[in-house]
Structures are given as structure tokens and as C-alpha cells.
Amino acid sequence: MNASPLGEGAKVAILMQGYLRNHFGKLGFGMLRYSPADIVAVVDGENAGGDLRALTGIPRCAPIVRSCSEARDLGAETLVLGVAPPGGRLPQDWWDEVLAALRLGMLVVNPLHSPLAANEEVRRAGGRVWDVRVEPPDLDTASGRALGLSCARVLTVGTDMAVGKMTASLEMAFAARRMDIAAEFVATGQTGICIWGSGVAVDAVRLDFAPGAVERETLRASESGAEVLFVEGQGAINHPAASAVLAIMRGCMATHLVLCTRAEQRSLWRFPDLPVPPLQSLIETYETMAAGGGAFPRPKTIGIALDTHELDEPEALQAIERLEREVGLPVVDPVRQGAARLIQAFLQTR
Amino acid sequence: MNASPLGEGAKVAILMQGYLRNHFGKLGFGMLRYSPADIVAVVDGENAGGDLRALTGIPRCAPIVRSCSEARDLGAETLVLGVAPPGGRLPQDWWDEVLAALRLGMLVVNPLHSPLAANEEVRRAGGRVWDVRVEPPDLDTASGRALGLSCARVLTVGTDMAVGKMTASLEMAFAARRMDIAAEFVATGQTGICIWGSGVAVDAVRLDFAPGAVERETLRASESGAEVLFVEGQGAINHPAASAVLAIMRGCMATHLVLCTRAEQRSLWRFPDLPVPPLQSLIETYETMAAGGGAFPRPKTIGIALDTHELDEPEALQAIERLEREVGLPVVDPVRQGAARLIQAFLQTR
Structure with missing residues (x-):
């Protein structure tokens, strides 16, 4: 029914990189609680191998893995940035994972303020990006x-x-x-x-x-x-x-x-x-x-x-x-x- | 007091290019009626030499000239696009006048939807542009x-x-x-x-x-x-x-x-x-x-x-x-x- 890369049945990994116990990860937590997608993995090097339910209190089962490469091996087709870093700039180790996901052919969903699609490194990685927090094209004024x-x-x-x-x-x-x-x-x-x-x-x-x-x-x-x-x-x-x-x-x-x-x-x-x-x-x-x-x-x-x-x-x-x-x-x-x-x-x- | 390029005492020309009798020129008419600036000329090839008051009904005296070059000779330092072209794209003869004004060192004030500052020809003309209808930099959320x-x-x-x-x-x-x-x-x-x-x-x-x-x-x-x-x-x-x-x-x-x-x-x-x-x-x-x-x-x-x-x-x-x-x-x-x-x-x- 839902052809969205985040809809029912979609194979999704969430990048939480060290923030599985922090409110900067509120988007990832929201997805863990409510997403109809199949969340095949959470990427978080610090907590890899841990128990997601015990760590978050959210009744969702998914393995916590070390890298996007492991998430890809588990079938993930889309990577969502589940954390908004304090200050807004992606730390280097998060950025490395994003580029890795792009090179593996994954779609990266970016809910942060700064769009990624026009980024030079992203383009060189041949990546597909969905910048969620930008004005969509071809808008019109409302008609009632x-x-x-x-x-x-x-x-x-x-x-x-x-x-x-x-x-x-x-x-x-x-x-x-x-x-x-x-x-x-x-x-x-x-x-x-x-x-x-x-x-x-x-x-x-x-x-x-x-x-x-x-x-x-x-x-x-x-x-x-x-x-x-x-x-x-x-x-x-x-x-x-x-x-x-x-x-x-x-x-x-x-x-x-x-x-x-x-x-x-x-x-x-x-x-x-x-x-x-x-x-x-x-x-x-x-x-x-x-x-x-x-x-x-x-x-x-x-x-x-x-x-x-x-x-x-x-x-x-x-x-x-x-x-x-x-x-x-x-x-x-x-x-x-x-x-x-x-x-x-x-x-x-x- | 007002250091704006459109404030009191500023030397301004308005580009009306053939639209002195048309509602697409409503911005120019607004300026003619209310601007505290010194409007030294209106640029409109079709009506050059005509009587501005008779043409517009607005009690403002300014010569109607053929080109930005003439307006510059009269002392104009700023050119305002007084017309919003139907369809939004600048016709070629308007565009030629804009580039001429930029090459003459005038500031061009652009109230149209499409910004000009990033335009390649504008940059080559070494021009200064004030795009009025864009989001200003360094905004913050309101504080009350x-x-x-x-x-x-x-x-x-x-x-x-x-x-x-x-x-x-x-x-x-x-x-x-x-x-x-x-x-x-x-x-x-x-x-x-x-x-x-x-x-x-x-x-x-x-x-x-x-x-x-x-x-x-x-x-x-x-x-x-x-x-x-x-x-x-x-x-x-x-x-x-x-x-x-x-x-x-x-x-x-x-x-x-x-x-x-x-x-x-x-x-x-x-x-x-x-x-x-x-x-x-x-x-x-x-x-x-x-x-x-x-x-x-x-x-x-x-x-x-x-x-x-x-x-x-x-x-x-x-x-x-x-x-x-x-x-x-x-x-x-x-x-x-x-x-x-x-x-x-x-x-x-x-």
C-alpha cells in the first residue's frame, strides 16, 4: 500500500550513534515507538550488541549493530538519522557512517536543518538523500x-x-x-x-x-x-x-x-x-x-x-x-x- | 538620518519600461506616491519625454527618460524595478537596462520573486543588487x-x-x-x-x-x-x-x-x-x-x-x-x- 521508503514493510536502519540514552535522539525514539516500517537495525557503536528494549524502554525488538555495513547485511535499504546533534553539525563518526550508507546504495533520510543533497561529498558518494526538512518543490498557495x-x-x-x-x-x-x-x-x-x-x-x-x-x-x-x-x-x-x-x-x-x-x-x-x-x-x-x-x-x-x-x-x-x-x-x-x-x-x- | 538607498534624500530611478499605464507597475506607482527618496527619473522608453503627472495622476515631478544611462546622468544612484512582469520573467529589454545600470555602478533593487544576486550575468557585470523578496540572513525565532x-x-x-x-x-x-x-x-x-x-x-x-x-x-x-x-x-x-x-x-x-x-x-x-x-x-x-x-x-x-x-x-x-x-x-x-x-x-x- 505505502510505497514510502519509511512506510509499512520498508527495511529501515536508524543511526543513533552513542545517543540511545539521550533526548537528542528523540526522532529515533519516535520511530522506534511508532514507525510501521520494519526497523531491521539500530546503528550505535557504543551500545552494539545491547538490548534495545532494556536501553530505551520501548517495546520494539531490533538488533543494535556497530555500523551501517552490518545494518545493510541485515537487509536495511534506508538509513534515518535518528539524532539531532547539539549544535546541528554532524560529528565526524556520524558523517562517516552516512557516507558508508550512501556508498552501500542505501537511501539516507535526513531530518536535520541542513540539507545534504547538495553536499559535495554526498554527490561524490553517488548517494540518494531525502532531506525531510526543506521546502518541497512546486508548491502553490492554498485554494481552500x-x-x-x-x-x-x-x-x-x-x-x-x-x-x-x-x-x-x-x-x-x-x-x-x-x-x-x-x-x-x-x-x-x-x-x-x-x-x-x-x-x-x-x-x-x-x-x-x-x-x-x-x-x-x-x-x-x-x-x-x-x-x-x-x-x-x-x-x-x-x-x-x-x-x-x-x-x-x-x-x-x-x-x-x-x-x-x-x-x-x-x-x-x-x-x-x-x-x-x-x-x-x-x-x-x-x-x-x-x-x-x-x-x-x-x-x-x-x-x-x-x-x-x-x-x-x-x-x-x-x-x-x-x-x-x-x-x-x-x-x-x-x-x-x-x-x-x-x-x-x-x-x-x- | 535614513542611510537606506531608498530613504530620504537617496537618488533613485524607477524602471517602468512601457508600463506607466498598467497595474503591473503598482510598486513603481506606490513609490511615486509615497517614497521619501528623491526620484530623479523614471525610465520608460515608450513614454520618454512625457508628463509623469498627466500619465499617472500622481502629484510627483520627475522626468521620464529613455535609459538608465540618462537616469545616471541625472544623478540616480539606485534603480528600482517598478514593474512585476506578467509571468515573472524579465523581458529582454528590461534585462538590458538592468545590466546597463549595474555596469554604471548603480545599486539595483529587485522586488521580484526571483533573486538576482546569484545570477551569472549580474555577477559578471560586477553589480550590486538588493533582492528585497528573499529571506534575510541570520534570522532567529521570535522572543516576544x-x-x-x-x-x-x-x-x-x-x-x-x-x-x-x-x-x-x-x-x-x-x-x-x-x-x-x-x-x-x-x-x-x-x-x-x-x-x-x-x-x-x-x-x-x-x-x-x-x-x-x-x-x-x-x-x-x-x-x-x-x-x-x-x-x-x-x-x-x-x-x-x-x-x-x-x-x-x-x-x-x-x-x-x-x-x-x-x-x-x-x-x-x-x-x-x-x-x-x-x-x-x-x-x-x-x-x-x-x-x-x-x-x-x-x-x-x-x-x-x-x-x-x-x-x-x-x-x-x-x-x-x-x-x-x-x-x-x-x-x-x-x-x-x-x-x-x-x-x-x-x-x-x-
């Missing part, structure tokens, strides 16, 4: 065509960066599929793209074309005949550096919203002086923006995805219950509980 | 620092593209200055940049950096000691292809809004099936977005700028009066009437 789609578009919106918008969207897509609902995911960031095998990194697209880029992915995802698209949100309306949410809203013309937040979040992570406004007020703002003053149908917020990973189980359940009483909407931690309740809430709106 | 500014930030927002947002912002800046208020303009599009001599074309900036780009221009403009900055808005919240308004709101952290619309506008220009929502509803939406659900101070809408250029004078005045009764805010056509009433309304909010 998503308004005419028969499938629902459920967009995650947030109270901050990194409060689980991608995770909630993925968990909802999986939960919907388990309930026999034809669901697709629309990735708008590099990790989502690597997990799903398609999408667009909106942050790398010129503002003029950003809604059009999301629209293109939305229309493409709808062509599978999905009943519902789960669109990965970005940023937050209460964040001074974030403005992607409007481009995504216009591109997908959301019919439903899910608000994502962190349990007991008082202020923005990078702006501790900026308190997070009341969730009811954020919900109102997101719905109002999406409706464009009445130009477009106003989406309905179906519930809240609460990231409780910093709490233990009883605390988490208490926090969920408290918030549910407070806001009067279904609240779940999609990682702890799955997203079935959000899908049920969605179905009740139809 | 505009929140701490002591000057007001008045942002124009709209009911559509091309409803006079730039014009209203400029007219307000001029009206404020005439009332001895220290005012600056912050340009966010190519015409505004060419008129004011600084600014950023947000549509060409990657989404991640767009609020930061506007923030940088806002902070820079505030350094003059201005009491108020008039920030040029873009797009419209009710337009399916537009999303720049949020990036601009976050970059400048608007304290006041002015809604711009066209008299009797029923629907979007490029989307005739999309009716324009009630203005009250658009105002509410813009203010709500700017406030970010309560994270930032809610801006106050001080009035409406109404583009009445399609109406005759009595019709225009009737339309203004009617709208003022309907919305309960001051309404002016800034081109017909000047923007003094909007500035008075602004002063009453202080």
Missing part, C-alpha cells in the same frame, strides 16, 4: 479545497511546543484504525514525516506557501478514501515564537480540534514568565481563528490530550479526572490510556 | 521582546488581500508625523520596503523564522525613539491562502489594530464564492488571535480604513458614513481624507 473534502480533519493544537501534539495525532490514528475507521495521519514536522513516511515540515516552508503545502498533504492523504485525517499541529497560539497553527488550519480546514497540554503546566517551557492561559480560553481562541470570523465552519473541540509522563500512575489518573471536571470535555493521556475515548467523542459529533 | 517596547504598535488587518493595508499604514505614519508624533513604519512586503527603505518581505521567510523577522524589524524601528510604529499587515483571516497575519502579530505584538476593507465588498477578490464575514466578527477574531487566549494584552481596534477608490466622491462619503453608523468606529478613506481621524482615535486610547 480542503473545505470540500468529505473526510473529517482532526487537528491537534497546544498550550506550548512539545506537549504531545504529534503523539496524540498518531495515537488517535491508531485508535481509529483499531475501531475499523479508515484513518490517515498528516505529518507537519520532521519526526512525524519519518514515522509516517510522508508529510511536510511546515517550519521550513516560506510563509506564502505554507498553507498550500499543508493543503497538498491533506488532499493527498484524503485520496486513500480515509474517513478521518489526523493532522499534526505545531506551536501554540500563546507562544511568542510560534505562528504555524494558522497556516495548518488554512491548509487542512480543520473540522475538529484536540487540545494538547502537559499536566500541571503553569507556564511555557522556554518562557517561564509567560503563564499558560486558562484552557477554556485557548480552546475558544483556536476555534475562533479556525472559523476566520465566520468565513469557514467553526471546528468542534472534541477533547484534551494530557501529557502526564512526569507523574506516577495514581497522580496521572487524578490529574486527568480533575481536568475533565474543570473543562467538561473528555481528557486522556493517549500514551498511558490510548486515544479510544477521543475517537468515541469524535464519533458522537458526526 | 516587542511586548516590552514602550512605543505603540498599530497593525493593519484586512478583509482580503489588496484592500489598502500598506496604504493605510503609510498614511497613518504621515498623519502622525504631521501631528508631531514620532512615528515609524514597519514594512512587511516588497512595495512597503521599497517605499520606506527597510523592512522584511515576510512571505519569503520560512515559517519558523517569520515572527522573528518581523520582531527584528519592529525592534529596529523602535530604536529611532518612535512613540508609535505603524506595522504593515498582510493577508486576511478569512482568506484560505493567507496566514501571515499571525506571524506579524507575534513579531510586533500589536497594541492597536486598524481594519482595512473595500467599500461595498461582498466577497473575496480571488474567491468570489467566499463572502466577507461581518466586520464586527472579523474585528473580534483579530483581537482574540492577537491576545493568544489571554497570554498577551488584547489590542484595541481604533477604526476602519475604507478603500473607496471605485466610488465617486458623494458615494464615497455616503459609504463612509453608513459604515461608521454600522460598526460604531471611526471610518476614513486614508487616500481621500488622510488618516488624521484614525490618529486622533489612537490618541484617545492612550
